[in-house]
Amino acid sequence: MADRRQVLRFGAVAAAAPALTGAASAPAWAADRGPSRTRPLVVGHRGASGYRPExxxxxxxxxxxxxxxxxxxxLVATKDGVLVCRHEPEIGGTTDVAARPEFAGRKRTVSLDGVSVTGWFTHDxxxxxxxxxxxxxxxxxxRQRNTLYDGRFEVPTFQEVLDLRKRLSKELDREVGVFPETKHPTYFRRLGLELEKPLVRVLRRNGLDRRGAKVFIQSFEAVNLRALADEHRxxxxxxxxxxxxxxxxxDPRSYADYLTPAGLKELSQYVxxxxxxxxxxIPxxxxxxxxxxxRLVADAHGAGLTVxxxxxxxxNSFLPAxxxxxxxxxxxxxAIDExxxxxxxxxxxxxTDxxxxGALARTLL
Structure with missing residues (x-):
C-alpha cells in the first residue's frame, strides 16, 4: 500500500523520479497539474451551481x-442502496418533495452526525x-435566476453522471474528470447503507478505478478514506x-490537528x-x-499532498469585503480577483460554483 501511495501521490512521481512524469502509470491529473504548478485544476462544485440548480x-x-x-x-444513498447526487441526505431544500402530498408522511427528524435535522431523507x-x-x-x-430551472431536472444517479462524463469527453475532445464525495459515510453505514462498496463497484464497472483515471474521491472523514485505501484498495x-x-x-482528532506538519505526514500515508x-x-x-x-500550502506540499x-x-455575500x-x-x-x-x-x-x-483566473497567473 505504501508503495502504491508513493506512486499516486501528487508531486511524488516527479520529485522522486522525474523520468516517470510522462509514464503510463502516472495519474492523468499529473499532466494537468504537475510539480511545476503551471495549470491549476478547476473543479465544478456541484456542477456549475452558480448557474443551474446544484x-x-x-x-x-x-x-x-x-x-x-x-x-x-x-453522493448519498437511496433506500434501495443506489448512489444519487445530493449535497445532503435531507432533500427538502433541494427538491420539490415538500409540495408532494404523497410524501408528506415521510417527513421526520433524524440525528445527522449529532445534529437534529428535520425533513425528507434520501434513505427513506x-x-x-x-x-x-x-x-x-x-x-x-x-440565486434567483437559478429558480427559472426549478422543476426541470431529476435527481441523477452516480452512474448517470459517469455516462454524462463519457459523452462529454467525446464531444469536447478532452477527458472530463469526476470528483465524487462520500457524504456522511458513518451515518449511512449505521443505516446499513455503506457508501464505500457501491462507489468502488460503480467506478470499477466503468473502468475508472485505475491509475491514470481522471478521478478523485473525497471525504470529510479520515476513517472513510483509510477504509477506501486499505480495505478497498x-x-x-x-x-x-x-x-x-x-x-x-x-473522530477524537480535530481538523487543526490533522493539518499540523506531523498530521499531514501521517495523512500522506493513505491520502x-x-x-x-x-x-x-487565506483567513x-x-x-x-x-x-x-x-503555511498550509507549503506544509501540505512538503508532505507530498495536493491542495x-x-x-x-x-x-458579494461570499466574497471578502x-x-x-x-x-x-x-x-x-x-470574484476573478479573489x-x-x-x-x-x-x-x-x-x-468553484x-x-x-476559475478557467479564466488560471490564465491570469
Missing part, C-alpha cells in the same frame, strides 16, 4: 462546457420514488476535506490531497477583508 445533470454538463476539468458529485425513498421528484434551487434568495487519489473548525464525526476550507489558506481579518496566507480549497463563488461591489449581497463582486489571489498561493486547484471564472 447536483443536476444540467449543472454538471454546463460545468464541463465552461471549462471545468472535473465535475463534483456529492427508493430510486424510483426519487425519480418522481424534481430539483430546486437551494439558495433562491441569492482503490487505485485513484484520495482527498481529505477539512473544516476551519471542529473535527470529523466521532493524496487536501480539500481545505479556503479560509484555511479573513476582523473587518472581513483577506488577511495573510497561512484544492473550497468554495469560490461570485456573489474588499472585493464586494455595491451593497446587494446577490450581486456579483470581483480566485487569482488564492491561485498565487500555489494551490493546485479550486472548487462558477467554472468559467
Amino acid at each position: 447536483h443536476t445533470l444540467a449543472s454538471y454538463e454546463l460545468a464541463a462546457r465552461l471549462g471545468a476539468d472535473y465535475m463534483e458529485p456529492d 425513498f427508493t430510486l424510483a420514488e426519487l425519480k418522481t421528484l424534481r430539483a430546486t434551487e437551494r439558495i433562491p434568495a441569492v 482503490v487505485e485513484v487519489p484520495l482527498v481529505f476535506l477539512t473544516g476551519a473548525a471542529g473535527s470529523p464525526f466521532e 493524496d490531497g487536501l480539500g481545505p476550507e479556503k479560509g484555511q489558506i 479573513r481579518k476582523a473587518d472581513g477583508a483577506l488577511g495573510s496566507p497561512t 484544492i480549497p473550497y468554495t469560490f463563488r461570485a456573489e 474588499e472585493l464586494r461591489v455595491g451593497t446587494d449581497p446577490a450581486a456579483y463582486g470581483k 480566485q487569482v489571489t488564492f491561485l498565487r498561493t500555489g494551490i493546485d486547484g479550486l472548487f 462558477n467554472p468559467d471564472i
Whole structure:
C-alpha cells in the first residue's frame, strides 16, 4: 500500500523520479497539474451551481462546457442502496418533495452526525420514488435566476453522471474528470447503507478505478478514506476535506490537528490531497477583508499532498469585503480577483460554483 501511495501521490512521481512524469502509470491529473504548478485544476462544485440548480445533470454538463476539468458529485444513498447526487441526505431544500402530498408522511427528524435535522431523507425513498421528484434551487434568495430551472431536472444517479462524463469527453475532445464525495459515510453505514462498496463497484464497472483515471474521491472523514485505501484498495487519489473548525464525526482528532506538519505526514500515508476550507489558506481579518496566507500550502506540499480549497463563488455575500461591489449581497463582486489571489498561493486547484471564472483566473497567473 505504501508503495502504491508513493506512486499516486501528487508531486511524488516527479520529485522522486522525474523520468516517470510522462509514464503510463502516472495519474492523468499529473499532466494537468504537475510539480511545476503551471495549470491549476478547476473543479465544478456541484456542477456549475452558480448557474443551474446544484447536483443536476444540467449543472454538471454546463460545468464541463465552461471549462471545468472535473465535475463534483456529492453522493448519498437511496433506500434501495443506489448512489444519487445530493449535497445532503435531507432533500427538502433541494427538491420539490415538500409540495408532494404523497410524501408528506415521510417527513421526520433524524440525528445527522449529532445534529437534529428535520425533513425528507434520501434513505427513506427508493430510486424510483426519487425519480418522481424534481430539483430546486437551494439558495433562491441569492440565486434567483437559478429558480427559472426549478422543476426541470431529476435527481441523477452516480452512474448517470459517469455516462454524462463519457459523452462529454467525446464531444469536447478532452477527458472530463469526476470528483465524487462520500457524504456522511458513518451515518449511512449505521443505516446499513455503506457508501464505500457501491462507489468502488460503480467506478470499477466503468473502468475508472485505475491509475491514470481522471478521478478523485473525497471525504470529510479520515476513517472513510483509510477504509477506501486499505480495505478497498482503490487505485485513484484520495482527498481529505477539512473544516476551519471542529473535527470529523466521532473522530477524537480535530481538523487543526490533522493539518499540523506531523498530521499531514501521517495523512500522506493513505491520502493524496487536501480539500481545505479556503479560509484555511487565506483567513479573513476582523473587518472581513483577506488577511495573510497561512503555511498550509507549503506544509501540505512538503508532505507530498495536493491542495484544492473550497468554495469560490461570485456573489458579494461570499466574497471578502474588499472585493464586494455595491451593497446587494446577490450581486456579483470581483470574484476573478479573489480566485487569482488564492491561485498565487500555489494551490493546485479550486472548487468553484462558477467554472468559467476559475478557467479564466488560471490564465491570469
